[in-house]
Each structure stands twice: as structure tokens, then as C-alpha cells.
Amino acid sequence: MRVIRSLVVLAFLALPLSAQEAPPPDIDDHVQSVMREFEVPGIALAIVKDGAVVLARGYGVRRLGERTPVDEFTLFGIASNTKAFTATALGLLVEAGKLEWDAPVVDYLPWFQMYDPWVTRQLTIRDLLVHRSGLGLGAGDLLWWPPSDYARREIARRLRFIEPATSFRSAYAYDNVLYTVAGEVIEEVTGQTWEEFVEERIVGPVGMTHSTVRYSTLLSSQNVASPHARIEGTVRPVTPFTSDNVTPAGGINSGAADMAKWMIVQLDSGRLADGSRLFQPRTTWQLWRPVTPIPFGPPPPVLAPLERNSLGYGLGFNISDFRGEKLVAHTGGLPGYVSRVALVPGHRLGVAVLTNMESGAAFNAIAWHVVDHYLDAPEFDWLGAYVTRMAWIDSVLAARDQQTAASRDASSAPSLPLERYAGTYTDAWYGDVVIVYEDGKLEMRFSHTPSLVGEMEHWQYDTFVARWYDRELRADAFVTFALGPSGNIEQAKMRAFSSTTDFSFDFHDLLLKPARRH
Numbered sequence: 001m002r003v004i005r006s007l008v009v010l011a012f013l014a015l016p017l018s019a020q021e022a023p024p025p026d027i028d029d030h031v032q033s034v035m036r037e038f039e040v041p042g043i044a045l046a047i048v049k050d051g052a053v054v055l056a057r058g059y060g061v062r063r064l065g066e067r068t069p070v071d072e073f074t075l076f077g078i079a080s081n082t083k084a085f086t087a088t089a090l091g092l093l094v095e096a097g098k099l100e101w102d103a104p105v106v107d108y109l110p111w112f113q114m115y116d117p118w119v120t121r122q123l124t125i126r127d128l129l130v131h132r133s134g135l136g137l138g139a140g141d142l143l144w145w146p147p148s149d150y151a152r153r154e155i156a157r158r159l160r161f162i163e164p165a166t167s168f169r170s171a172y173a174y175d176n177v178l179y180t181v182a183g184e185v186i187e188e189v190t191g192q193t194w195e196e197f198v199e200e201r202i203v204g205p206v207g208m209t210h211s212t213v214r215y216s217t218l219l220s221s222q223n224v225a226s227p228h229a230r231i232e233g234t235v236r237p238v239t240p241f242t243s244d245n246v247t248p249a250g251g252i253n254s255g256a257a258d259m260a261k262w263m264i265v266q267l268d269s270g271r272l273a274d275g276s277r278l279f280q281p282r283t284t285w286q287l288w289r290p291v292t293p294i295p296f297g298p299p300p301p302v303l304a305p306l307e308r309n310s311l312g313y314g315l316g317f318n319i320s321d322f323r324g325e326k327l328v329a330h331t332g333g334l335p336g337y338v339s340r341v342a343l344v345p346g347h348r349l350g351v352a353v354l355t356n357m358e359s360g361a362a363f364n365a366i367a368w369h370v371v372d373h374y375l376d377a378p379e380f381d382w383l384g385a386y387v388t389r390m391a392w393i394d395s396v397l398a399a400r401d402q403q404t405a406a407s408r409d410a411s412s413a414p415s416l417p418l419e420r421y422a423g424t425y426t427d428a429w430y431g432d433v434v435i436v437y438e439d440g441k442l443e444m445r446f447s448h449t450p451s452l453v454g455e456m457e458h459w460q461y462d463t464f465v466a467r468w469y470d471r472e473l474r475a476d477a478f479v480t481f482a483l484g485p486s487g488n489i490e491q492a493k494m495r496a497f498s499s500t501t502d503f504s505f506d507f508h509d510l511l512l513k514p515a516r517r518h
Helices: 004-009 027-038 079-095 117-122 152-159 177-190 196-206 215-219 257-266 281-287 301-306 360-375 382-406
Strands: 042-049 052-060 226-229 234-237 311-313 317-323 323-335 338-343 348-354 423-427 431-438 441-446 453-460 463-468 476-485 489-496 512-518
Touching: 027 042, 027 052, 027 311, 027 382, 042 360, 052 257, 079 177, 079 196, 079 281, 079 323, 079 338, 152 177, 196 281, 196 317, 281 311, 301 360, 301 382, 317 360, 323 360, 338 360, 360 382, 360 423, 441 512
Parallel strands: none
Antiparallel strands: 042 052, 042 348, 226 234, 311 317, 317 323, 323 338, 338 348, 423 431, 423 512, 431 441, 441 453, 453 463, 463 476, 476 489, 489 512
């Protein structure tokens, strides 16, 4: 969409600049070029150096079709960049003697269980944060994504029914649900909800006066960047994610000015603006120490400067290196929002890029351009490199989807009359999924997820495709039925229809068994 080109507005801030440093001289032009190329309506950018704010600025507009600019206080969902706040909150409780990093979770939550009783006894507070529990990638996310009616504690309780994908502490697999358990730990030992504790003990003292700690507050906030995504080929506003049942994993909303304050505190080992301490250097050491190794290979040739020597997950942060310097970083993603925070401790440098459009290429092209400036690195065209890389990725994903379509036997027919597929199916950890037969068609309804409702189109043999009525989900799914010797349905399995589907739609983890016929 070309409307962005005429609506980019800069919002300059009345924040002090570092006396020692200045932002890259081309930063405004660079950000605008990135926004045009990747069709991002609005961006918030914060740069800190040597304990001072170098830049905290808004670019573009809060919502396509409107002229209200993004400014330094405009809120964006920072999504999984919230995980560092949850880890820091636990660090405060460790410092206070109320927790131990390596104490079992069941010491604080006696009701908590994982699938394997041995893992239940061994899983520690540290394990909640470092993605090595044995759960598969995104396992259990369907309990909360898209928004469900499950409460936070019920989500945590249902982990006992999710079978592990690997043995305990043997592999890295990113998850969100154990951060929800971490929030339950905070509430148990403090008597405060995660939101109350993080707001009182972190957000307030850091001075993040415009930030909020609940997804749901976006609806009532005045200065908010509307989320956008590419829906069926067109970038447009999408419905904000507003459920609060998994906020410890990604519920904070913030802007450039407040993220600058947060990065300064992190880079100064917990020291606040008034000289007091939010936390001690020993907590920084814990947060920034890699615990779980993450497999990695060489970067694609077009992004050669991303060559790294190490990669691991600490406590709420990824720990790696960038051009030979230690890099403490994370990204975040929600419907219509993606972001990156990158800290280079050796240079006391921090960069935060918040966007209201789903383009990781955009935040990376900006973040690495800024870091290169302060490292005095050789000139590199990050924008051009990401344009090339994304074109290649898009072509690969399109080819995969075309291959899926080409392999379809459209002449095949279901084994049973359509009405025989109708019924209530139950998965041990999710609950009920209902298939109804009406007017000659099948419709699938997830009992605890209002938006997961859609018509089932026959694909081939005993496989159907659930086409969700809410097209913003971008998560249509195959549903394959298995029949027993008697011709009755014994189970159904699901998996994402497209390779572009977000990993949090973990349909593949469901094992649906008939509960009753309709």
C-alpha cells in the first residue's frame, strides 16, 4: 500500500540527548525507507548509550487512513519482550529471600504438575524461564491463543496433560505457558498478581509512567498504535489481542520513552535514575547468563554480518554475539505488533524498535543499522539485505503451499457420509472440540476459543480443511480422521494448512478422540 508514503510524520521528543553520543545522522531517512519498503504504518525507536537517552522518537501514524502520529509515548504491545520483566521480577524475589532459582516449582505451587511425575519434582524456578522443559515448540499455546475462556491458573493446571516432545533439559523449544506458571509463583509468594507486582516493583520504580501491564488496557488507552497485518495480500488494521490470561509471557504495552528507561536500568545492572537499585549486579549475571544452548548455523549469505559464535537462552533474554560483541536481546510478536530489544553491554548501548505491523525484517533492518553505527562497523545495507531475504522466504513458502495444493486428490471422497463425522471430540489438555452437521456442511467449533469456528471443506479422502470464519487468524488447519476396523472414527489429528501459520497455533499437538455423537 502506498498510502504510507504520504502519511509518514515524525514526532520529535523533548527528551535529553546524551552529551557523549548522537544518533546515526541518517536515522530518520533510514527508518522512513524501512517503513515504506515493508509497509509499516508506525514505529517507535529508542536508543540509549552510556546511561543516557540518545533518541526516543515516534515515526509514522498510529493507524492507516488516519493522520495521528506516533510519538514517544504511543503504546505498542511489546509481546515476548515482557519475558525479561517476568524474569527480573523473579530475580527481585530471589534477592529478597522469597525464592531460589534452583528450587523446585512444587515447593511454591504444590498443585503444579507436568506430564511426567519425575519432571514435576525436578522442574525449578529457573526452568520456567529457559525453554528446556521437554515441551515442544509453542506447546499448549492453544489454551490461550487465540483468546480463550481459560483462566491463567487453569492453563497452568492443564500442563499435566501435555506430553513432552523431548526428554527433560535435553533440547531448546520456545514456550509461553511456563511463563504463565512463573506468574502464578509470583502471586503465591507475594499475595499480589503478576500485574500488581510488576507495576509496583518494576514499572513504577523505573519510571515507565505511560506503560501498562495488561493487554486489555489497550482498548481504553488514548495514545495507542493500532495493530496491522497483511490479510489476504493487503496491509490493514487487525483486532488487538486483549485477553489477560497469559500476560506474564507477553502482556506489557510500552513506547519509546519508557523502553529507553527500561534499557538504561538493565544496562546499569539495576541502578535507577535516582541512584538507588532496582536489583543487584548478581541478578544481572543471572539474567544474562546463557542456560539453554540454542542450535544455530551460518546466516544466509545475504545477511553475512549476522555470523555468530554462540547462541543460548538466559532468563528472559537471548544471549549471543554480534560483530564480536556480546548481545543480550529478544523479540516479541502479537497480532499486528512485532518488536526487538537489543542490548550491547560492552558499549552500554541499547536499541528498542516497536512496530504496529508484522514485519521482523523491519525491526531488524533498523536495529542492526543503529548498532553498526555505534560499533563503527563496516557499512552494510541492512535494508537491501532484508528485502532480498524476505523475497526469497516468500517464494519458498509460496512454493511449499503450491506443492501442498498440487498433491491433493480432489477426485477422492470421504469414507463416511458427512453427518458421521459430526460429534464432540475431546483432547486431554485442550478439552472439547465440536463438529456439527447442518445444511449439508460440517462446521468445527473449539469450545473454549470463540474465534476458532469455521466450515470444514473436504480436501481429500478423510482429510478436511477447517476454514476459520475469522480470516485475521491466518491459521486454517487440516483435520484428518482415522477410522477403525469397524468403520467408526477412532481419532482426529490436525495440523496447520499453510507453512506461514504462527507456531502458537499448535493444532498438531491435539489428539481428538470421539466423546459422543451428535
